[in-house]
Amino acid sequence: MTPHAVARAIDALRRGWPVAIGPFTLLAIETADAGQLAAFDPGARADVLLSASRAETLKLANQRDAANPGHAVRIERAPWLDFDAGTALADPALDLATPLKGPFRAVPVGDQAAADAALELARIAGVLPAFFVLDAAAADALTPAEIVAFESPAALRIATRARLPVEADERAEIVAFRSAEGGDMHVALILGQPDGHPPLVRLHSECLTGDVLGSLKCDCGPQLHAALGEIAGAGWGILLYLRQEGRGIGLVNKLRAYALQDQGYDTVDANTRLGFHIDARDFRVAARMLQLLGQRRIRLLTNNPNKVAELEKAGVEVVERVPHRVAPNPHNEKYLATKRDRTGHQL
Numbered sequence: 176m177t178p179h180a181v182a183r184a185i186d187a188l189r190r191g192w193p194v195a196i197g198p199f200t201l202l203a204i205e206t207a208d209a210g211q212l213a214a215f216d217p218g219a220r221a222d223v224l225l226s227a228s229r230a231e232t233l234k235l236a237n238q239r240d241a242a243n244p245g246h247a248v249r250i251e252r253a254p255w256l257d258f259d260a261g262t263a264l265a266d267p268a269l270d271l272a273t274p275l276k277g278p279f280r281a282v283p284v285g286d287q288a289a290a291d292a293a294l295e296l297a298r299i300a301g302v303l304p305a306f307f308v309l310d311a312a313a314a315d316a317l318t319p320a321e322i323v324a325f326e327s328p329a330a331l332r333i334a335t336r337a338r339l340p341v342e343a344d345e346r347a348e349i350v351a352f353r354s355a356e357g358g359d360m361h362v363a364l365i366l367g368q369p370d371g372h373p374p375l376v377r378l379h380s381e382c383l384t385g386d387v388l389g390s391l392k393c394d395c396g397p398q399l400h401a402a403l404g405e406i407a408g409a410g411w412g413i414l415l416y417l418r419q420e421g422r423g424i425g426l427v428n429k430l431r432a433y434a435l436q437d438q439g440y441d442t443v444d445a446n447t448r449l450g451f452h453i454d455a456r457d458f459r460v461a462a463r464m465l466q467l468l469g470q471r472r473i474r475l476l477t478n479n480p481n482k483v484a485e486l487e488k489a490g491v492e493v494v495e496r497v498p499h500r501v502a503p504n505p506h507n508e509k510y511l512a513t514k515r516d517r518t519g520h521q522l
């Protein structure tokens with residue numbers, strides 16, 4: 176089995192096609208439809224696999240696993256649990272519009288590691304962590320270890336580099352990275368000229384709404400532009416643009432988190448309610464990019480102590496943490512306060 180099999184499974188999840196993991200065959204609820212469910216499960220026997228945090232919302236409080244919202248829970252199939260009911264089960268953003276029926280009964284999951292890996296694969300694919308599940312082992316089923324290994328940045332390489340004049344530095348250089356195993360294409364922007372000092376580095380996680388559309392809900396856009404200015408002003412440094420939209424849950428799931436925030440949940444609870452960790456990013460990829468650029472000692476522009484810790488763990492020495500504050504606006508004040516109070520950002 177190769178990483179290609181994981182890449183194929185991610186593609187299948189996005190298309191609503193079944194995937195096989197451990198002893199299970201699974202159909203992602205978000206991307207399937209009633210016809211695909213009927214073909215997958217003609218006998219209407221498939222149970223539903225959900226995150227523990229979602230199960231908790233369904234009044235299955237005994238399934239709660241505070242340390243791991245991505246822990247998989249298996250819900251017994253009931254006669255009324257058709258495709259539409261499955262969709263309502265999968266998506267917490269629909270709860271107000273579609274009050275849930277029930278009662279729901281949790282049944283033994285079976286292979287817990289394989290079930291947890293299925294939810295993790297959903298996150299990587301950017302779909303809701305909710306499946307119809309059958310106990311039907313396939314010869315080419317993925318193993319949990321293969322899914323974990325897929326996130327490893329070891330296969331990352333520099334694909335190409337080119338001059339990119341930008342507002343902050345007309346002599347900047349852009350470096351594109353690619354992994355032999357597929358995955359996301361990250362880029363680095365090198366500003367200024369190496370001067371013998373550790374570079375000032377910014378790890379910027381993709382935020383389509385903030386970076387491109389000028390969203391006022393977060394601080395990403397202003398942080399991105401301020402970082403380019405600060406790095407250029409510092410002499411030299413590197414901005415890593417990491418394709419970790421929504422702290423690693425993908426654009427669609429982030430926008431679901433926004434829908435939950437419209438209903439009153441904060442950024443932390445919205446993620447958890449969807450069945451994801453508060454921060455699902457893997458910063459090993461940033462360490463690997465810095466290593467490929469020949470940089471093992473850096474100054475890091477961030478308010479997030481976790482970024483420092485994760486880089487250090489991955490072998491990059493952070494000689495200094497440089498705070499990266501931008502002015503709040505009335506729309507993101509609460510978001511910034513939540514980051515300070517609940518995720519340990521030093522604001």
Ligand SMILES: Nc1nc2c(ncn2[C@@H]2O[C@H](COP(=O)(O)OP(=O)(O)OP(=O)(O)O)[C@@H](O)[C@H]2O)c(=O)[nH]1
Nearest residue numbers: 380381382393419420421422429432442477478479
């Ligand atoms: N899931 C989710 N992601 C969000 C939300 N708001 C912003 N993001 C994403 O969060 C990432 C930016 O992370 P932040 O937590 O704002 O900042 P940070 O990178 O941890 O810390 P700093 O280095 O101090 O800026 C981007 O990928 C955004 O798309 C939200 O409400 N929910």
Ligand SMILES: [Zn+2]
Nearest residue numbers: 382385393395
């Ligand atoms: Zn943002």
